[in-house]
Amino acid sequence: MKNTNLVSILILIMISMLSLTTTVIAQTETTVSPTKSIWPxxxxxxxxxxxxxxxxxxxxxxxxxxxxxxxxxxxxxxxxxxxxxxxxxxxxxxxxxxxxxxxxxxxxxxxxxxxxxxxxxxxxxxxxxxxxxxxxxxxxxxxxxxx
Missing domain, CATH: 1.20.1440 (de novo design (two linked rop proteins))
Incomplete structure (x- = not known):
């Protein structure tokens, strides 16, 4: 039972990390626009x-x-x-x-x-x-x- 709980927790952590990584990538892609100047x-x-x-x-x-x-x-x-x-x-x-x-x-x-x-x-x-x-x-x- 302990091993099952540990595996479940690890899977949840990995899913959370994957979700967080996807969110960060999506935010990065939307904030950098190829037509927007990076210089003033x-x-x-x-x-x-x-x-x-x-x-x-x-x-x-x-x-x-x-x-x-x-x-x-x-x-x-x-x-x-x-x-x-x-x-x-x-x-x-x-x-x-x-x-x-x-x-x-x-x-x-x-x-x-x-x-x-x-x-x-x-x-x-x-x-x-x-x-x-x-x-x-x-x-x-x-x-x-x-x-």
Whole structure:
């Protein structure tokens, strides 16, 4: 009888431990979300500022490549521009900031692509400057600028 009670107690302990382990695993899985950032928004601000700076300066550099008929330079800088546009969007999401519907970052790239002529950089830079102003306002309203 003693052995039966001891075995029953051990089985109950093992079931309790299994249940506790399952609960802890389930809680861990629900608290860590792949879309939720593990860093505060301020962690990303330097990278975002750098990307926004690139967004404003790249159209002029691309325009110089177009004017000089430097296709390799054009391709390289257009790839970087695309990377920066995607990076800005990703960083804003990571920071929990919403890009206003009035901000169209792709128009910078498509303006250059559709009008690959010397001088197009000024128009694309204008779009980049406008986007920068609007995104700066979003960042400032979130309290992430120390101006």
């Amino acid at each position: 928004p301020s962690h990303y601000i330097g990278t975002l500022q750098s990307y926004l700076d690139d967004l404003q300066r790249l159209p002029g550099i691309i325009d110089e490549s177009i004017c000089a008929a430097n296709d390799a330079g054009y391709q390289e800088k257009m790839a970087l521009l695309q990377n920066r546009i995607e990076g800005i969007s990703s960083l804003m999401v990571e920071m929990g900031l919403k890009i206003p519907s009035t901000v169209n970052l792709r128009i910078i790239q498509t303006t250059i692509t559709k009008n690959k002529i010397c001088g197009v950089g000024k128009i694309a830079t204008g779009y980049a400057d406008l986007a920068r102003e609007k995104l700066d306002a979003v960042i400032r309203n979130a309290g992430l600028y120390n101006e």
